[in-house]
Amino acid sequence: MTDHDDRFVDREEDSRRAELTAAGVAGEISEQERQQPTALQRVQRVLHRYPALGPLFVLLAMLVAFSFMSERFLQPFNMSLIIQQVTVVGTLAIGQTIIILTAGIDLSVGAITVFVSVVMAKLSADYGVPGIAALFVGFTFGTACGLLNGLLITRLRLPPFIVTLGTLSIFFALNLYVSASTTIRGRDMDPILTALAGAGGTIELPVINTPIPFASLGMLVLYAIMAYVLRYTAWGRHIYATGDDPEATRLTGIKVDRVLVSVYAVAGFIYGMGAWFLLGRIGAASPQVGTTYNLDTITAVVIGGTSLFGGRGVVVGTLIGAVIVGMARNGLSLAGFDPLWQDFTIGVLVIVAVTLDQWIRRVSA
């Protein structure tokens, strides 16, 4: 070995030692940081992991507050009333949730739902189609409307906001055309179309002896199914992945466009279910209802802790979000507040929820 070589080795060793020291120091620092998260950071982590926890806390707080403000609030009959009132929006919000999880949005929820309810009712009342068949056509039609949204978004590469803003108007106009802007009465249709709520459409819950509509149970079953699908199936995981990082998802071999199209189609099917529940709830098919469903479903999803930026959230949160909205309206009204404070409160909740989401998303190592 020459001197030159020795010196070279020394220098190499020195620099290696320096690097190791630096790495060691960096390691210690990060170790320390990891060991001592502040209380706030700990809260942030927990909320990051369990997105429904925040909404659940709000729900419980409201439950306590309103039960002090009104004696009637906590009674089983009133609770059942709240559930009934949130049934249609709650059901539609399941579809909105899976769409928002892909970082999309659906402004055509209300238009599709009402259109489907009109189609079902008209087939039965005006064309004598058997009730079951009318339902089947309605579900298929809802799925097709969602599919159209999905295809426009993936094929034309248009933002979901724009596509569904367009189809909102298109479906609503067609809906008015098909129905000739007239309401179809419930007694003109096959009874099965209106069987899920209203008179005769309820089931008496044991223990608390309170009637609850089949439609509300149907909503809960749909929530349970969707919660399972999102958590335990590959399709569910792919929905999250697509909303979280579409390019990374594509690179893992997942056909992102296929996921998107299927999500909008499934959402359309759920709107079809919602349309059936709607027929039972109002006992008629009116082309004019449902104008608030778009914002109501988005509100439920957002208050339920699902991120509008996609990839984060759970469907149970949306159920809680929908109930929070229903409970706020009901509780404030029972407590004697002017109805304008209901909207005010919900507005505040939405802003708080989104602010919280922004903060939770900044969690890092």
Add this chain to the structure above:
Amino acid sequence: MTVAMTGDIPTPVLQAKRLVKSYGRVVALDGANLELYPGEVLAVIGDNGAGKSTLIKCFSGAVIPDEGEIYIDGELVRLHSPGDSMAAGIETVYQTLAVCPALDIGTNLFLGRERRKPGILGSVFRMLDLGGMREAARKEMSELGLLTIQDMTQAVETLSGGQRQGVAVARAAAFGQRVVIMDEPTAALGVKESSKVLQLIRDVRDRGIPVILISHNMPHVFDVSDRIHIHRLGRRVAVVTPGSHSMADAVAIMTGALESQQTEEEMSRPSPSQTGLEAVGHVRSGSMTSTQAQAPGP
């Protein structure tokens, strides 16, 4: 290495012939060739914008070349999507990592090839074997020695940069059946983690799976690779070995300061002793790099 024969060149595991890809007026690949032989680590180096990433994305299915052919084990293939490449056994660690930050480690590792539970739960109810996947993920991660993390349900965004890279590398190493491609796998890593990734690259090769390594880090490239493919202006300009050329030579060829005289035929030859290099100014013996570390002996 000792047998210098010319007639018995093995079939490349992966081969690109005259790949062309342009984005508008920018030509990213201009007739690029590449051969990857069984059991080797092939480094691909080149200046920024030389077209390295585009080249490897053609292999991973993320980019479809305008012209040219890709062969796997001598057979012409068409890789039109990342899924096609993965089905062919090619795994890629992208520079961007391509992990989903909000999803947990286990989910990320198995994303796109989830395992279902056995029996009716899996077949009818499509239920995923979350526990099993998590267990497999933990095993893979600890085998790599890349992570000290035990909790596979942790979201990737709560990990440090090095740990995230570990997740991406683990995924490729776990599923790579035929070829593993790594685009700057040590870019975000510290010294300790880098050396683990380099060891991992050797391990993958020793398992019989050839590796393509794209890196700007010359010490890493010279440390781990068997051959070094130098890319310049959208095409291969030279193939050198750590034994035949110094880092300075490689960089000089890379930047165009040194003109390589190699023919395409010479560049496509497999093993180091057969490359018949023209530029022999700085030939060092291959073993010298490894003896340097032990040099201060008696």
